[in-house]
Amino acid sequence: MMLVLAILLLSVPLGGEEIRGLRTKVWDGRDGGPIPLFLEEVLVITIPPEERELYAGLELRITVPRKLQGVQGIAGILYRGILPAPSPERRVYQGTRTFFQILPTSTEVVIQVPFPSSDFVPGGPGVFPTPAVAPDDFPLALVLTPVMKGLPSSASSQAFECTVLPLYARKGYLRLRIEGLDDEEIPACAFFIDGKEISYTGDPILLSSGLHSLTIKGPAFSPLEKTFAVEKGKTTELVVEVERAHPSLLFHVPEVAEIFLDGEKIDAAPRELLPITTGTHSVVIKVGDYSITREFEVTENVTYTITLLLDLHIEEPAH
Incomplete structure (x- = not known):
């Protein structure tokens, strides 16, 4: 009865409390491999602020060492809002307990940490879901600690392997x-x-x-x-x-017309866009003995259409 009462008390989320560990280890999102974690060590979990929007949650996979498989009395505790900033030498932190679980007598324990407002629903066979943890609650801290007597004398020298897996949002x-x-x-x-x-x-x-x-x-x-x-x-x-839209010319002239641009004769097929540089240019169009000259100013990103209009005028003599 006393044991049950102790477990229930530990299971209640508490306010800020002191967290003591033998040493600190840090997961910062860059190392995907397992982290060896001994009893009473603190594993601090951080996510860069610019990456938090990508996460729907986290999955913590804890592999139990062979000599402790089947042993009861070890708990996993997750804290949020860890202060001060973690460092390998630091042994004391403040945080708010958000999850407590006696580890089952199995080879692996899976804890899923959902983020609020995500499309991730935690759960599944053998999975322990935690309450939702907001991105502003980081860093988190995981501690594996004995909660019962009777552990093997070698328990403190046995390393659990803890793997932190990002669960990405869409x-x-x-x-x-x-x-x-x-x-x-x-x-x-x-x-x-x-x-x-x-x-x-x-x-x-x-x-x-x-x-x-x-x-x-x-x-x-x-x-x-x-x-x-x-x-x-x-x-x-x-x-x-981006490809700049260079200025261009489009000619509408009779097929027999000759075109001179800046003094050089050019060929301009119907509906063909001819590139041209910005600045002042001159154009001469000749049809037989008839020619006309014009100057014009070219600016960026404009297509200039040059049309030769030939008019026919009939004069009737006065009676």
């Missing part, structure tokens, strides 16, 4: 880089993802996983459209290069 980041634009030109451009205008700052953009469309519009180039895919839990790097 989200990912897009890191967009635009080439071919000067910094001062970007404010004049409009950027759209899936038809919705966004601000282009160079920072990662959080999107749902799957296919998306990107549209970029600007005064110095033709509209650019591109389809891209965002992977769940990953950052997609997308580099696009």
Whole structure:
């Protein structure tokens, strides 16, 4: 009866309390391998703030050492809001207990930690779900501690293997880089993802996983459209290069006409766009002995249409 009462008391979530450990180990999201964890050690779990939006939760897989399999009296305790910042030398922390579980007499224990407002539903055979933990509750701390007497004398020298697995939400980041634009030109451009205008700052953009469309519009180039895919839990790097819309000429003249642009004869097929540089240019069009000359100014991103109009005038003598 006393043992049951002790377990019930430990199971009640408490406010901030002191956490003492023999030493500290840290998981920061970069190491996916198992971490050896001895009894009374503190495993601090951190996630970089920029990655927390990608998580639906965490899964903690604890492999029980062979000499402790079948042994009762070891509990796993999870704390949130760990202070101060973890370091290998630190042995005392403050945190709020959010989960307590006597480890079953099995070879492996699975604890799932859901995040609120995610599409992840914890549970399954042999899985112990915890209450939801918000991203702001990090760092977390896991401690394996004896709660009963009678453990083998070698228990303190046995290492549990703890693997922390991210459970990703159906989200990912897009890191967009635009080439071919000067910094001062970007404010004049409009950027759209899936038809919705966004601000282009160079920072990662959080999107749902799957296919998306990107549209970029600007005064110095033709509209650019591109389809891209965002992977769940990953950052997609997308580099696009805009092609400037150079000015061009379009001639509507009789087939027998000769065209001279800046003193050089050119061939211009019907409906053919001819590239031209910005600045002042001259054009001469000759039909037989008839010729006409014009000067014009060319600016960026404009197509100029040059049309030769021949008129026929009939004069009737007066009676």
